[in-house]
Amino acid sequence: MSEPDVPLLVAEGVTKYYGRQLGCRDVSFSLYQGEVLAVVGESGSGKTTLLQLLSTQLVPSAGRVRYRLRDGVTRDLADLSEAEQRFLFRTDWGYVHQDATLGLRMNVSAGANVGERLMAVGWRHYGRIRGSAVQWLDRVEIDTDRIDDPPLTYSGGMRQRLQIARNLVTQPRLVFMDEPTGGLDVSVQARLLDLLRGLVTELGLAAVIVTHDLAVARLLSHRIMVMKGGEVIEAGLTDQVLDDPREPYTQLLVSSILPA
Amino acid sequence: MSAMEPLLQLTGVAKSFTMHLQGGIRLPVVAGVEFAVGAGECVALAGPSGAGKSSVLKMIFGNYRCEAGQIFVRHEDERIDVARADPRAILKLRRTTIGYVSQFLRAVPRVAAIDVVAEPLLASGVPRESARARAGKLLARLNVPERLWGLPPATFSGGEQQRVNIARGFLPALPILLLDEPTASLDAANRAIVMDLITEKKECGTAIASIVHDDDVRTRAADRVIDITRFAATSACSGEVDTGSPIRTCARDVR
Numbered sequence: 001m002s003e004p005d006v007p008l009l010v011a012e013g014v015t016k017y018y019g020r021q022l023g024c025r026d027v028s029f030s031l032y033q034g035e036v037l038a039v040v041g042e043s044g045s046g047k048t049t050l051l052q053l054l055s056t057q058l059v060p061s062a063g064r065v066r067y068r069l070r071d072g073v074t075r076d077l078a079d080l081s082e083a084e085q086r087f088l089f090r091t092d093w094g095y096v097h098q099d100a101t102l103g104l105r106m107n108v109s110a111g112a113n114v115g116e117r118l119m120a121v122g123w124r125h126y127g128r129i130r131g132s133a134v135q136w137l138d139r140v141e142i143d144t145d146r147i148d149d150p151p152l153t154y155s156g157g158m159r160q161r162l163q164i165a166r167n168l169v170t171q172p173r174l175v176f177m178d179e180p181t182g183g184l185d186v187s188v189q190a191r192l193l194d195l196l197r198g199l200v201t202e203l204g205l206a207a208v209i210v211t212h213d214l215a216v217a218r219l220l221s222h223r224i225m226v227m228k229g230g231e232v233i234e235a236g237l238t239d240q241v242l243d244d245p246r247e248p249y250t251q252l253l254v255s256s257i258l259p260a
Numbered sequence: 261m262s263a264m265e266p267l268l269q270l271t272g273v274a275k276s277f278t279m280h281l282q283g284g285i286r287l288p289v290v291a292g293v294e295f296a297v298g299a300g301e302c303v304a305l306a307g308p309s310g311a312g313k314s315s316v317l318k319m320i321f322g323n324y325r326c327e328a329g330q331i332f333v334r335h336e337d338e339r340i341d342v343a344r345a346d347p348r349a350i351l352k353l354r355r356t357t358i359g360y361v362s363q364f365l366r367a368v369p370r371v372a373a374i375d376v377v378a379e380p381l382l383a384s385g386v387p388r389e390s391a392r393a394r395a396g397k398l399l400a401r402l403n404v405p406e407r408l409w410g411l412p413p414a415t416f417s418g419g420e421q422q423r424v425n426i427a428r429g430f431l432p433a434l435p436i437l438l439l440d441e442p443t444a445s446l447d448a449a450n451r452a453i454v455m456d457l458i459t460e461k462k463e464c465g466t467a468i469a470s471i472v473h474d475d476d477v478r479t480r481a482a483d484r485v486i487d488i489t490r491f492a493a494t495s496a497c498s499g500e501v502d503t504g505s506p507i508r509t510c511a512r513d514v515r
Contacts, residue, residue, distance in 0.1 A: 248280035
């Protein structure tokens with residue numbers, strides 16, 4: 001692991017207003033290589049806005065986001081050219097959408113969905129691209145016989161796993177996930193979580209995971225930020241915040257979980 | 261740094277819970293907790309249910325926040341105050357310095373018992389095969405049948421789950437070990453094995469802070485007993501709040 005003591009991603013006072021409507025306010029944190037940060041809170045708390053601000057899909061009204069590029073230089077993301085931002089997105093970052101149809105091309109084959117990311121970084125050899133796609137499908141537990149089928153024919157859980165394969169094939173260092181298990185039934189969720197947990201540890205990925213599901217946060221994340229009304233109201237070690245919540249809203253969230 | 265300096269030292273440690281959902285009731289747990297544990301020493305925290313024994317262990321592990329005071333841990337060549345350490349530092353302490361056997365195993369769906377046990381070794385960089393081999397050896401010693409190793413522990417009996425939990429906590433060689441009722445749901449034969457494991461850890465210089473209700477186990481394993489009721493925050497503290505997080509306990513009452 002290179003320079004583990006220099007953060008990969010740094011948010012400083014990140015703020016977003018949509019007109020007069022607050023998206024999120026004054027969010028600051030540092031994320032290190034291999035670290036998983038969960039952002040929890042109810043709908044409308046600013047979680048997804050924050051994820052989009054961190055990943056250059058939205059421009060902050062105030063504050064900045066810095067990222068340590070592969071050459072070791074930390075840059076303000078707002079200073080990168082559009083081409084540089086796109087390159088980051090295609091190589092060093094992954095973005096897993098809750099709705100897999102946003103993260104996949106539904107009408108082309110699964111193999112092409114995975115291969116496309118490789119071609120974007122200059123791979124040209126068909127056999128090697130296909131070989132890598134086969135390997136990744138296998139790794140995310142998709143039957144490789146289905147490689148030529150488009151994700152349109154896949155179940156919800158398979159689509160989500162394909163999306164993960166597509167994102168990880170370029171060996172990103174940072175993955176953003178927006179409710180990766182949302183809308184899946186529980187047995188499918190457990191399988192996906194188990195898979196994500198293994199991949200994150202094996203690959204030493206850093207990740208920011210937005211979820212409203214505290215069990216997902218507990219299982220996957222090292223640290224947690226609780227958001228409410230666009231602001232971070234409590235943050236810290238995941239098990240500490242969930243087992244010894246301090247803020248009234250966090251106590252409400254934790255106590256609202258139905259025991260299985 | 262002197263060899264006599266304790267591996268673990270608590271000074272003026274206090275904890276209370278404020279339950280916002282119950283009109284902001286403040287539940288004091290402990291205050292002014294002072295004790296130290298040296299290398300190769302095992303101390304037992306004693307006191308009735310609700311005295312705050314588990315809360316003290318959880319504060320040392322960084323699972324509960326520490327409200328006041330210091331929790332010094334000797335980590336490599338540094339002295340770190342867990343009460344003030346940031347999340348990354350606490351996670352690192354858990355990989356390299358502090359082990360914890362909780363009262364109940366928190367089972368992760370779909371993960372096999374042997375991998376649950378091997379996980380802390382993997383996290384500290386031991387290759388998978390040798391981590392699993394060592395995990396298997398300890399599970400065998402704790403009489404967990406080999407046919408169970410490949411299954412997730414969620415469906416195991418209470419005693420089997422506890423032995424998986426013990427194996428996970430005892431496997432890595434960490435300088436400090438926290439034990440919360442490790443023998444509570446074990447039969448006499450397995451209790452004796454855990455006693456042996458504790459003795460071996462002490463011989464290796466591990467500092468152990470434990471909660472043990474069984475008098476026999478306590479007299480044999482512990483070098484010193486620390487009466488936690490000496491550090492009672494106030495007498496208003498209710499008697500039945502030590503089963504897990506009190507926040508959750510009260511939420512259950514409300515529902």
